[in-house]
Amino acid sequence: MTHELIGIDVGGTNFRLGVVRDTQVVWEQRFQADFAGLCRQSSSGEALDNILRTLLDAIAQARAAYPSVSSIGIGFPGFIDPHTRCVLSSPNLPGLLNVDLVAPLRAACGLPVVLENDAAAAAFGEYVLSGQTRGDLVYLGLGTGVGGGLVLRGKLHGGAHGVAMEIGHLIVEPAGRLCGCGNRGCLEQYASASGVQQSYFAATGIKLPASEIARLAACQDDAAMRAFEQAGDYLAASLAHIAKVVDVSEVVIGGGMSAAWPLLQPAFERRLEHDLIPALRGKLHVTVSRAQDQAGIIGAAMLANEEKNI
Ligand SMILES: [Zn+2]
Missing domain, CATH: 3.30.420.40 (ATPase, nucleotide binding domain)
Structure with missing residues (x-):
């Protein structure tokens, strides 16, 4: 080509x-x-x-x-x-x-x-870059909100109504924060950039951009570290559900918030290992996007x- x-x-x-x-x-x-x-x-x-x-x-x-x-x-x-x-x-x-x-x-x-x-x-971009031709891939996009995508046997799976993998609205905390979709406790209220901002604000009463909270977390600020831990924890809980439904091995995490992956990773790995069923433990290959956006x-x-x- x-x-x-x-x-x-x-x-x-x-x-x-x-x-x-x-x-x-x-x-x-x-x-x-x-x-x-x-x-x-x-x-x-x-x-x-x-x-x-x-x-x-x-x-x-x-x-x-x-x-x-x-x-x-x-x-x-x-x-x-x-x-x-x-x-x-x-x-x-x-x-x-x-x-x-x-x-x-x-x-x-x-x-x-x-x-x-x-x-x-x-x-689909991550799938193409993975070099596969008829494989499967789950994409978790962490940005202002949380989005996702699913490629099955080389084809993007959009669903009957075009909303397959609207993972930002998986409910991770019943009766939790109110979401734009009308429900409470959706993943994107915790694992997006704005979710991390909300978590930090709830703990400290201070409004800061997620990038600044990431900087504080890297300096061992307790509230900032907990905001990212919560994001990683809920993201893993959601992925464990997704894996039990679609059983796909390749998982790519992208979006602007993935730059803060080292802050999310420990809580993410703990929760994922805990929530997966034995048949899936250790079988998911989770990578952070190298596509530079x-x-x-x-x-x-x-x-x-x-x-x-x-
Ligand atoms: Zn929602």
């Missing part, structure tokens, strides 16, 4: 676009774009127009540098309808309800365009390539 593919990883306040060749990102640019603020302040139609215009400008820049790109894949933070590929809703981009990004982008670019949930795209770009690009080849 010598042609190039575009992969886009959309976040709430910026997005990154990469040109991918042979599973390597050969060109990458970060674009500041406050889609979250835009969606809060504008009507759904205005927000959609603005998002489309912004993405098209970025795509045009990439195509100017790489005219032979043959498809575009987008990882998007929201629930994607598995049949229509419309964005059903996006917790971080409120107001976007059942909107179609794919058809207008396809029409404007004249290229195949594929849209996938951002964590699912990252899962490019898994979402690579996965989105490769999913678009797959679709084009069908």
Whole structure:
């Protein structure tokens, strides 16, 4: 394969676009774009127009540098309808309800365009980078929230409603913290960057960014260490459930919070060993992503390539 593919990883306040060749990102640019603020302040139609215009400008820049790109894949933070590929809703981009990004982008670019949930795209990226061809992989993405993805026999498993592996909403503490989904005690209220912030705030009454709490934990600050321990503990409890359901050996942990893995790891390993059934103990191969945050770009690009080849 010598042609190039575009992969886009959309976040709430910026997005990154990469040109991918042979599973390597050969060109990458970060674009500041406050889609979250835009969606809060504008009507759904205005927000959609603005998002489309912004993405098209970025795509045009990439195509100017790489005219032979043959498809575009987008990882998007929201629930994607598995049949229509419309964005059903996006917790971080409120107001976007059942909107179609794919058809207008396809029409404007004249290229195949594929849209996938951002964590699912990252899962596929990790799978591609693992070098497997018909294997299985579970991806746990720790960022502002917690997402996940499942690849089975080389195919991304999205589920009947596009919400397979919405692991951030596995309930780990009944009657715990209120979650944006309406339930209490969801994993992402503890194991995400904002979850760690909440844990630290609950213990100290001080609001700090997760990166600062990580720095304090590395200096043996008790409350900071406990916030990360709790994150690792609940993440492992969730993975033990997932493993008992899907029985997949390969597990990759990614997302911005995975940089703090040494702070999560001891509690994670203790709880995982405890919660797994004997048949699975010692059998899970858990690694931290080495994709330097490019898994979402690579996965989105490769999913678009797959679709084009069908
Ligand atoms: Zn929830």
